[in-house]
Amino acid sequence: MNTIDYREEIPVVExxxxxxxxxxxxxxxxxxxxxxxxxxxxxxxxxxxFVGIVALFYTFYEGIGVWGNNNPVGxxxxxxxxxFWVGIGHAGTLISAILFLLRQRWRTGxxxxxxxxxxxxxxxxxxxxxxxxxxxxLDGYLFPYPNSHHxxxxxxxxxxxxxxxxxxxxTVSLIFWYIGLIPDFATLRDRTNKxxxxxxxxxxxxxxxxxxxxxxxxxxxxxxLAGFATPLVLSVHTxxxxxxxxxxxxxxxxxxxxxxxxxxxxFSGFAMVQNVLIFVRRAFNLNHIITLNHLEKMNQVMIxxxxxxxxxxxxxxxxxxxSGNQFELFTFINRALGPYAWAYWTMVSCNVLxxxxxWFRKIRRNIVLMFIIxxxxxxxxxxxxxxxxxxxxxxxxxxxxxxxxxxTIYDFAILIFSFGLFFxxxxxxxxxxxxxxxxxxKAVIKGAQPAHSGGHK
Amino acid sequence: xxxxxxxxxxxxxxxxxxxxxxxxxxxxxxTMFDVNTPYPVHGIERAMKLKPSKLGYVTFFVGVSGxxxxxxxxxxxxxxxxxxxxxxxxxxxxxxxxxxxFEVTVLSASIATVLTMLxxxxxxxxxxxxxxxxxxMKQVSSDKFGIMISSLDPKFDENSASELLxxxxxxxxxxxxxxxxxxxxxxxxxxIIFLLLVAVLTSGTxxxxxxxxxxxxxxxxxxxxxxxxxxxKSDFWSDGFSNRMPVPGTVSRNYxxxxxxxxxxxxxxxxxNPLPFNSKxxxxxxxxxxxxxxxxxGYFGKGDSRLRNQFPAPPTLLSEKVKKWVDGNIFHVxxxxxxxxxxxxKQISVEDxxxxxxxxxxxxxxxxxxxxxxxxxxx
Numbered sequence: 001m002n003t004i005d006y007r008e009e010i011p012v013v014e015x016x017x018x019x020x021x022x023x024x025x026x027x028x029x030x031x032x033x034x035x036x037x038x039x040x041x042x043x044x045x046x047x048x049x050f051v052g053i054v055a056l057f058y059t060f061y062e063g064i065g066v067w068g069n070n071n072p073v074g075x076x077x078x079x080x081x082x083x084f085w086v087g088i089g090h091a092g093t094l095i096s097a098i099l100f101l102l103r104q105r106w107r108t109g110x111x112x113x114x115x116x117x118x119x120x121x122x123x124x125x126x127x128x129x130x131x132x133x134x135x136x137x138l139d140g141y142l143f144p145y146p147n148s149h150h151x152x153x154x155x156x157x158x159x160x161x162x163x164x165x166x167x168x169x170x171t172v173s174l175i176f177w178y179i180g181l182i183p184d185f186a187t188l189r190d191r192t193n194k195x196x197x198x199x200x201x202x203x204x205x206x207x208x209x210x211x212x213x214x215x216x217x218x219x220x221x222x223x224x225l226a227g228f229a230t231p232l233v234l235s236v237h238t239x240x241x242x243x244x245x246x247x248x249x250x251x252x253x254x255x256x257x258x259x260x261x262x263x264x265x266x267f268s269g270f271a272m273v274q275n276v277l278i279f280v281r282r283a284f285n286l287n288h289i290i291t292l293n294h295l296e297k298m299n300q301v302m303i304x305x306x307x308x309x310x311x312x313x314x315x316x317x318x319x320x321x322x323s324g325n326q327f328e329l330f331t332f333i334n335r336a337l338g339p340y341a342w343a344y345w346t347m348v349s350c351n352v353l354x355x356x357x358x359w360f361r362k363i364r365r366n367i368v369l370m371f372i373i374x375x376x377x378x379x380x381x382x383x384x385x386x387x388x389x390x391x392x393x394x395x396x397x398x399x400x401x402x403x404x405x406x407x408t409i410y411d412f413a414i415l416i417f418s419f420g421l422f423f424x425x426x427x428x429x430x431x432x433x434x435x436x437x438x439x440x441x442k443a444v445i446k447g448a449q450p451a452h453s454g455g456h457k
Numbered sequence: 458x459x460x461x462x463x464x465x466x467x468x469x470x471x472x473x474x475x476x477x478x479x480x481x482x483x484x485x486x487x488t489m490f491d492v493n494t495p496y497p498v499h500g501i502e503r504a505m506k507l508k509p510s511k512l513g514y515v516t517f518f519v520g521v522s523g524x525x526x527x528x529x530x531x532x533x534x535x536x537x538x539x540x541x542x543x544x545x546x547x548x549x550x551x552x553x554x555x556x557x558x559f560e561v562t563v564l565s566a567s568i569a570t571v572l573t574m575l576x577x578x579x580x581x582x583x584x585x586x587x588x589x590x591x592x593x594m595k596q597v598s599s600d601k602f603g604i605m606i607s608s609l610d611p612k613f614d615e616n617s618a619s620e621l622l623x624x625x626x627x628x629x630x631x632x633x634x635x636x637x638x639x640x641x642x643x644x645x646x647x648x649i650i651f652l653l654l655v656a657v658l659t660s661g662t663x664x665x666x667x668x669x670x671x672x673x674x675x676x677x678x679x680x681x682x683x684x685x686x687x688x689x690k691s692d693f694w695s696d697g698f699s700n701r702m703p704v705p706g707t708v709s710r711n712y713x714x715x716x717x718x719x720x721x722x723x724x725x726x727x728x729x730n731p732l733p734f735n736s737k738x739x740x741x742x743x744x745x746x747x748x749x750x751x752x753x754x755g756y757f758g759k760g761d762s763r764l765r766n767q768f769p770a771p772p773t774l775l776s777e778k779v780k781k782w783v784d785g786n787i788f789h790v791x792x793x794x795x796x797x798x799x800x801x802x803k804q805i806s807v808e809d810x811x812x813x814x815x816x817x818x819x820x821x822x823x824x825x826x827x828x829x830x831x832x833x834x835x836x
Contacts, residue, residue, distance in 0.1 A: 019600035190598035212492035443496035
């Protein structure tokens with residue numbers, strides 16, 4: 001095994017292919033017919049979606065009483081899944097916006113894909129509060145609009161902040177993604193000879209001409225959007241954590257929640273990006289653009305945020321004892337030793353213990369092992385949300401109103417539905433759009449920039 | 458055919474070449490030229506002497522407006538238009554407005570930045586630029602660096618421009634022409650059929666949504682529920698009624714007993730009108746009297762019932778007998794009923810009954826006006 005000098009900036013693209021090569025490689029999946037494996041996977045994921053749709057229709061017809069939610073556990077799988085999927089989305093914005101502002105050029109290869117994952121994850125996330133209302137066709141009332149009832153929404157409620165945060169996050173991510181796609185659509189438009197494709201790409205590219213007079217504003221806009229997306233991504237999971245922290249339930253009413261939730265979100269998001277990219281780089285011969293170095297960097301980010309999450313677990317326990325609040329202390333002892341202890345210890349071992357293996361370079365650069373650890377992290381992060389929501393609600397201040405939560409088959413079907421939807425969208429994305437930002441990658445390969453213009457090579 | 462020239466184009470292979478070429482072309486005095494590159498080349502804006510992008514001003518202006526609007530709007534709703542008491546907190550809880558103010562700022566500024574850039578600065582969508590579908594565009598889309606000198610440039614001349622490009626080492630020097638005018642026919646049968654289809658589909662869908670789907674389960678506003686409705690038959694109870702009667706002797710909330718119930722007038726004592734005699738009370742009394750009493754006793758207490766010939770005629774309230782009654786007697790008759798008149802205790806509250814008594818006194822006085830009243834008023 002050759003040694004790696006971590007002080008050197010890693011090359012963004014291995015082997016320095018010519019710019020036209022990048023067109024070829026990235027647009028190749030769009031030009032050929034899908035493989036049998038793709039059809040097989042797509043059948044599986046749409047089958048998962050179908051299972052969920054049946055469960056959803058039954059839920060809407062009968063009401064959400066068919067779920068395991070009860071009194072006192074009014075938030076069950078629906079909100080667990082919501083928080084989980086919003087978290088998955090965060091890695092995409094982090095890669096595309098925060099690493100962009102920090103001039104981390106290695107991000108270019110994976111930014112497009114991560115952004116797409118953000119959008120699909122937020123679609124899955126937004127679905128859950130919508131169906132949680134039981135009658136999603138009335139969800140328009142969540143937004144403030146002048147109406148004949150002379151009613152307004154409650155602007156002091158964290159649940160309303162959530163409506164604004166998630167919808168803003170989705171809209172801005174979509175705009176950011178689309179702006180990045182415009183030059184690529186133009187490149188694809190000029191490559192293809194088929195009339196239908198040309199029409200579609202012409203419309204989507206809006207008539208982009210690669211003009212330098214446009215590039216100048218474009219780069220400014222990209223910078224502004226990245227600047228906005230950075231505080232936005234931090235605000236979204238902060239506001240999600242307010243859903244809990246603003247209430248008075250023991251185990252929820254803590255000030256550590258916003259940073260703890262954001263770190264957890266980045267943690268699970270990176271694990272998901274890493275998992276999916278491992279398949280994509282294999283399937284579409286992108287090994288030299290999405291390199292092993294990229295995957296290793298992601299694993300390094302995971303170990304950092306994983307330890308922040310581990311610190312938060314410890315600190316929650318410490319403050320529960322240090323505060324002298326007996327309800328708070330009970331809640332945490334109940335988490336570790338109570339009826340949901342199995343979920344708690346699954347969470348701790350998956351999120352704190354297994355990522356420690358990434359201290360070893362061999363494991364960090366081993367595709368199979370890092371994939372397994374990524375899956376474990378996501379299982380752990382799902383259980384984290386389950387532990388936070390269910391254990392706190394099931395045993396609060398009044399022992400006479402305690403109750404256990406048991407999910408039903410419909411809860412599981414809708415969970416399966418969200419995974420099916422997410423992977424279906426990913427499969428459509430890798431077939432329909434360039435998975436790597438063509439123009440951005442071209443701009444960072446060696447020799448792409450003039451030799452005498454400042455610090456860039 | 459003499460086609461109008463749009464521009465002359467030339468291609469270069471490396472970013473260094475293009476940068477040098479741009480400098481030279483600018484020095485030659487051209488102003489209306491453009492550089493097309495597959496990705497933003499650093500330093501090109503300096504070589505072209507472009508002014509810095511003003512996009513940031515749009516972002517700033519819209520962002521600040523969005524923030525102000527969101528904050529002031531929430532303040533107006535929470536303080537003026539729809540104040541809600543939540544946990545005893547003040548209506549103007551400005552810290553609670555911060556998250557939404559932030560989100561609205563980001564949303565409005567991002568959308569405004571992108572829309573301004575695409576639709577105002579770039580004048581997109583525009584897929585009819587003559588450069589589209591040329592070999593030039595196909596090359597700069599991939600890996601070449603191109604320069605385009607517009608024919609609208611005051612210095613433009615086909616030969617000299619082409620010579621300059623050739624001197625700078627450009628390849629594939631080509632002229633781009635404006636396309637021939639295309640006439641778009643509005644009354645194309647295909648287009649008309651398309652419009653008709655759209656009309657039928659939208660109206661049909663709207664009709665179905667609003668007139669059919671809204672009345673189907675589960676969209677029917679929870680109108681079908683597993684519950685027993687009043688006045689319906691029930692198989693569950695042996696008596697077949699769905700309503701359940703209260704246990705005998707049940708007393709309703711706020712019930713106050715009436716000690717003279719069923720007793721004659723003569724035993725009434727100690728019941729005096731607790732209400733003050735003023736215009737506000739009299740107005741209440743008049744309203745209640747007109748609702749409950751006037752159908753039989755008439756609007757002026759004359760006993761001229763609107764239900765004449767259907768019920769026994771009620772007595773006048775202006776008689777000497779009623780005038781001599783103490784207030785308690787009238788209250789007793791309303792509360793207890795008399796002869797064919799039923800008790801109004803369940804329909805008129807205690808206060809309202811006393812208000813009616815005041816109003817009856819007013820009627821008695823008003824219907825018995827004397828000449829001296831006029832003299833008193835004249836004074």
